[in-house]
Amino acid sequence: MDRFFIVTILSLCACNPIFGQVFQYPILPSVAHSIDDFKPQKWTITDTTFGDLNKDGLKDVALVIEYQDTVLEVLPPDSIAKPSVPRILVIAFQLQDGRYSLSAQNNLFLLRSQEMDAGDAGGAGLSIDKKGVLHIHYEFFHGDAEYKYRHQKDDFYLIGYIQHGIAGGVFMTDDYNFLTKKHRHESSWVEDVHPATSTIEKITAPLLQSFKTFIRPGTWPVEEDGMVLENRLFR
Numbered sequence: 001m002d003r004f005f006i007v008t009i010l011s012l013c014a015c016n017p018i019f020g021q022v023f024q025y026p027i028l029p030s031v032a033h034s035i036d037d038f039k040p041q042k043w044t045i046t047d048t049t050f051g052d053l054n055k056d057g058l059k060d061v062a063l064v065i066e067y068q069d070t071v072l073e074v075l076p077p078d079s080i081a082k083p084s085v086p087r088i089l090v091i092a093f094q095l096q097d098g099r100y101s102l103s104a105q106n107n108l109f110l111l112r113s114q115e116m117d118a119g120d121a122g123g124a125g126l127s128i129d130k131k132g133v134l135h136i137h138y139e140f141f142h143g144d145a146e147y148k149y150r151h152q153k154d155d156f157y158l159i160g161y162i163q164h165g166i167a168g169g170v171f172m173t174d175d176y177n178f179l180t181k182k183h184r185h186e187s188s189w190v191e192d193v194h195p196a197t198s199t200i201e202k203i204t205a206p207l208l209q210s211f212k213t214f215i216r217p218g219t220w221p222v223e224e225d226g227m228v229l230e231n232r233l234f235r
Contacts, residue, residue, distance in 0.1 A: 022081045023071040025107045028090065032100045035061055038090050042068045046087075051128025053103075053151045058094040060103075062126050062134055064110060065090060075108065075115075076215050084112045087124065091134070091156065104156060106211050111138060133159070138217075142166050147217070157208040166190070178205050 026040040039045055043065045053060040065088050072081040087110040092100035110124045125137040134149045134156065143165030149156040161176045173186040183203045188196035 021072070023067075023073050023084075023086060025086065025088065028088075028102055028105050030102050031095075032092065032102070033098075035063060035092070035100065038063065038092065038100070038102070039065055043088075044068060047124065047126050049126040049128050049134075051130075051132060051134075053091070053128060053132050053134060054093055055132055056093075058096070060091070060093045060128070061100060062089070062091045062128060064088070064124050064126060073112075075112070077219055084114065087112060089124075089136075103151075104211060108216055109211055109214075110136070111217060140165075145217070149211075155210045155212070157210050158214055159208065176203065176205070178208055181205055 026043070028038050028040070032038050035045070035048065045063055046066045047064040049062050050059045051062075052058060053062075067086040070083050070085055073084040073086060074081045075084065086107070089104070089106040089110050090102070091104040091106075092102050095101055125135075125139070127135045127137065129135065132151065134151075136147045136149070138145045143163065145163045146161070147158060148160035148162075150159045151157075159177070159179050161178075163172075163174045165172050169190045171188045171190065173184070175184040175186075177183075181203050182200055184198065184200045186196065186198045
């Protein structure tokens, strides 16, 4: 093989993240003076929200940081590394002196832009409501989805999930409450050819899932009653 060709390939492997090894996520500081301290070099903060997550009266923070390059990532349930732009969910509690203590660094739960049919416009929107619940929201071409996490027992647990979508001329809403174990389904026709319907059913959801057990959107287990928590908008 031509020596120049070999040297060129090796140079690409060394310089281009696509041809390099599987991406290694940064280790964020345990305590930061400001939210910018959670942003390593070559990373950008793309969304930030403040609110009291642990009910101590202080303004905690959740933010999304995104890498500036395309790299190789292994994203469950896949086992093969594919080109991707990493996003990390950062959750930190505010301390009495104004600094922030890192509560969670989640490298996998946030969807990447190429996984969503809305592309970069979809992103991952964060908000914290008055009850201290963290909402992770996704916008799609034909609907949206939202995951609701609450801090308890030194971890964040999924307590609710809601999805809006349209298919076959019907607007649909599926709202799962994992605290009350109820599923509300609403549907209405775009052309008002039929009256709107709303039903509530009990579900046999498992124990509350945390970021440690519910690794990624679209990987919820199938239940005995057939309930599957999978976002059909992007699966």
